[in-house]
Amino acid sequence: MIILGIETSCDDTGVAVYDTDAGLRAHALASQVELHQPYGGIVPELAARDHIQTLRPLIMEVLIRAKVKPAQINGVAYTAGPGLAGALLVGASLGRSLAWAWNVPAIDIHHMEGHLLSPMLEPNRPEFPFLALLVSGGHTMLVDVSGVGRYDIxxxxxxxxxGEAFDKTAKLLGLEYPGGPSIAKAxxxxxxxxxxxxRPMTDxxxxxxxxxxxxTYARNTVAEGDLDDQLVADVAWAFQDAAVDTLVIKCRRALEVTGHDQMVIAGGVGANSELRRRxxxxxxxxxxxxxxxxxxxxTDNGAMIAYAGGLRLKSMAKDSLDFTVRPRWSLSSLGAV
Ligand SMILES: Nc1ncnc2c1ncn2[C@@H]1O[C@H](COP(=O)(O)OP(=O)(O)OP(=O)(O)O)[C@@H](O)[C@H]1O
Ligand SMILES: [Mg+2]
Known part of the structure; x- marks a missing residue:
């Protein structure tokens, strides 16, 4: 089955075509980083407006790159939450409209389920059950995963x-948004x-x-000296060391408690090389x-949404034309597949 995936929950427009037999056929991302950079954070209304302009041409580009015609698509998966309401509505309304026009199911996907399952897109993939550490701009979670939709937080x-702590610390150090890669580099x-x-809450x-x-610790440390390049680098190192160490301590503890021998790390901070090394x-x-x-x-992408859509397509109830988005939505409330 071939699934079109659409991601518009925040500041990235992501589109992908996933084939349940052949794997990821194409994916593309339009980042809004430059749009929001002057404001030092995401402006929700600007994000939604940019998704409106970007999404349709991006879908057309990805369909061409995937060499897929609309008639071959078996379902349209889109991020229904959690995220920014206006941004979510863009993906939801276009995703639903395309599904209706193509006469295929529309599949609403939980953004964090997308992140959690994203390692399944790789050749080296885990088997259920496993432990997941989700580390992103809006979430930090340890999840006991026993199957698709069976998530115990x-x-x-x-x-x-x-991710928010990386971004805020980078801002006070005068480093560029997004802060994660900037802090890692510094x-x-x-x-x-x-x-x-x-190491907060490890004791x-x-x-x-x-x-x-x-x-706050970073702010107080910086207040003691002139913010030159070396102080920025030293504080960035100390912040990253403590943040990563804290994650690793809690991961060890969770592995101990659950007895799992497989672990997934996903979400934007999962790209951090120090975390991977540790x-x-x-x-x-x-x-x-x-x-x-x-x-x-x-980080956010359409591929993880298309992949999750492929898993959920079979268990879809019959569609109605009504839809809603859920800016707040608990991962543990999802139905199992
Ligand atoms: N190499 C890195 N090291 C540390 N943090 C990173 C790195 N690369 C990206 N990040 C951080 O990842 C975050 C973005 O990740 P992601 O796109 O998954 O989050 P989000 O979609 O904004 O939030 P959520 O998924 O919780 O809704 C940002 O906070 C960014 O600073
Ligand atoms: Mg995300």
Missing amino acids: LGSTLDDAI AEHGNLGQFRFP RPGLDFSFSGLK MADVATTRPISVFYPRPELC
């Missing part, structure tokens, strides 16, 4: 998401151990996270395999 952040020139940041039991304190170290001390999507599929 073991822990999540009490305040800022990890940290390469940092003096190891010049500063040591706390108490449980699998929840808290990252807003790290950003998790590889964990895998040398206990018999686990760690699975990631390729870096370009860590």
Whole structure:
């Protein structure tokens, strides 16, 4: 079966064609980074307007690249939430309209289920059950995954998401948005151990996270000196070291609690090389395999939505023409397939 996937939950317009037999046929992304850069964060109304202009031509481009005609498409999957309401509505209304015009099912997908399943797009993929660490701009979660739609949330952040903490810390260091890659780059020139940041919530039991304190710690550290390149690099190194260490400590704990020997790491922060290096170290001390999507599929993309759509297509109830988007939507409320 061939699925068209549409992602418009935030500031990336993503489109893909996934073939359940042949794999990913094509995918493309239009990033809005430059549009939002002057504001230092995402402006929801601008995001929605840009999706309107970008989405239709991007779909046409991806269909051509995938060498797929509309008559061959068996379903249209789109992100129905969580995310920005206006941005979600663009993908939902065009996705629903195309599905209606092509007389195929429309499949509403949970954005974080897309991230969670994204390593399945790779040749080296996990088998159910496994542990998942979802680390993105809006979420930080440890999930016990026993099958598609069978998600038990073991822990999540009490305040800022990890990606948000990277972005906010980068902003106060005068680094470019998005902050994750900027901090990782600056940290390469940092003096190891010049500063040591706390590892939030690691000294108490449980699998929840808290990252807003790290950003405050960075602000207080910076306030003590002139913000020259070396101080920026040293603080970036210390921030990344603490953020990654905290994730790794909680992953070890969750592996201990669940007994899983496979782990998935997905979402934008999953592209972080220091996190990947440190998790590889964990895998040398206990018999686990760690699975990631390729870096370009860590951040938002249409491929993960098309893939999740392919899995959910078979269990779809008959469509009605009504639809809604869910800016807030719990991952644990999804139905199993
Ligand atoms: N190499 C990296 N190191 C650390 N963080 C990174 C890296 N690359 C991207 N990020 C971070 O990933 C985040 C974006 O990821 P993603 O697109 O998955 O999030 P989102 O879609 O905005 O949020 P959500 O998926 O929770 O709705 C940003 O916060 C960005 O700074
Ligand atoms: Mg995302």
